[in-house]
Amino acid sequence: MNKLLQLLLGLTVSLSTLSAQSDPTKNMWNDPAFVNSFTGSYGILSEYEPPISNDEKLVLRAVMDAIKSNPRAAIQQLEPQIKAKTSAAFDFILANLYFQEGDLRNAEKNYNKAIRKFPNFRRAYKNLGLVQVQAGKYKVAVKTISKSMELGDVDGRSYGLLGYGYLTQELYYPAETAYRQAILMNPETLDWKLGLARCLMETQRYEDAIALFDTLIKTQPNRPDFWLLQGNAYIGNDNPMAAARN
Numbered sequence: 007m008n009k010l011l012q013l014l015l016g017l018t019v020s021l022s023t024l025s026a027q028s029d030p031t032k033n034m035w036n037d038p039a040f041v042n043s044f045t046g047s048y049g050i051l052s053e054y055e056p057p058i059s060n061d062e063k064l065v066l067r068a069v070m071d072a073i074k075s076n077p078r079a080a081i082q083q084l085e086p087q088i089k090a091k092t093s094a095a096f097d098f099i100l101a102n103l104y105f106q107e108g109d110l111r112n113a114e115k116n117y118n119k120a121i122r123k124f125p126n127f128r129r130a131y132k133n134l135g136l137v138q139v140q141a142g143k144y145k146v147a148v149k150t151i152s153k154s155m156e157l158g159d160v161d162g163r164s165y166g167l168l169g170y171g172y173l174t175q176e177l178y179y180p181a182e183t184a185y186r187q188a189i190l191m192n193p194e195t196l197d198w199k200l201g202l203a204r205c206l207m208e209t210q211r212y213e214d215a216i217a218l219f220d221t222l223i224k225t226q227p228n229r230p231d232f233w234l235l236q237g238n239a240y241i242g243n244d245n246p247m248a249a250a251r252n
Contacts, residue, residue, distance in 0.1 A: 056094040056124040066099070077103045094123035098130050105133065110141045128157035132164065139167050144174040162192030169201050178205045196222075203235065212243035 058066070065087055072080035081103045088096045101116035117134035120127050131154035138147035148171040151164055169184035185202040192198060199222060206215040219236035226232060240248040 055098075055127055055129065056120075058093045058095050062093050062096065066096075073099070073103065077106045081107070094120040094127055094130070097123065098127065098133075101130070102133065105137060110137050113137045114141065126157055128154050128159045131157065132159045135164075135167060139171060144171040147171045148175075162188045162190075162195065162198070165191060166195060166198045166201070169198065169205075173201055173204060176208075178209050181205050182209075207235075207239065207242070210242060212239045215239040216243065 065084075069080050069083045072083055081100065084096065084100055084103070088100060097116045097120035101113045101120060104110075104116060105113040114134060114137050117130050117137065120130040121134070124130075131150055135147050135151035135154060138144075138150055148168060151168050151171065155164055155168075165184045166188035169181045169188055172178075172181035172184060182202060182205040185198050185205065188195070188198040189202065199218065203215055203218050203222075206212075206218065216236055216239045219232055219239060222229070222232045223236065240246065
């Protein structure tokens with residue numbers, strides 16, 4: 007079997023790296039940077055978020071140990087104390103606890119309650135967007151994440167999730183733009199580079215894709231799928247001999 011034929015057969019497998027790009031929220035609880043950021047969101051940023059009365063602060067102090075060590079127990083303690091006029095911060099914290107427990111339905115419900123009580127609650131929008139991506143609600147997640155960014159919560163993860171949300175809808179131009187911003191802010195995150203590669207391949211921007219795979223290959227030369235995907239880009243660019251040399 008000649009080398010070009012081997013390459014073409016291998017491309018079928020390697021393309022799954024892009025076409026079946028995994029949900030970037032899937033392993034976020036294993037990411038120390040995300041966990042530190044998320045657990046930090048149990049604090050209150052008074053200049054951006056709803057006020058808490060002195061009595062409410064006492065309630066939160068009483069459940070703080072459970073929040074840190076036993077989210078399920080904290081839910082049981084906190085939820086009965088939340089009323090229509092309770093600070094939106096309580097709904098937000100309850101939503102965080104449900105999110106930690108993997109209960110996306112109740113997390114989404116309580117983030118929305120927090121936002122209804124305090125419409126510019128930017129961290130509630132941000133975390134709600136994460137929940138919606140994880141739940142596969144990509145179209146609404148794009149709107150939610152965009153709102154959190156409009157309110158000033160801008161980081162690489164937000165841009166990356168925005169890109170992923172657009173990509174799942176086959177909206178390649180805004181997806182590409184978002185992924186490029188994500189890469190600038192989180193250059194070590196492979197998901198954003200693979201998302202950008204998918205955009206470039208889908209829009210037949212083969213020269214740009216070849217250059218991107220050059221970068222990926224330099225950093226991870228032992229990934230055969232990167233070599234094969236670059237070979238596919240060479241074929242798309244009418245250069246099968248370069249593909250065969252890969």
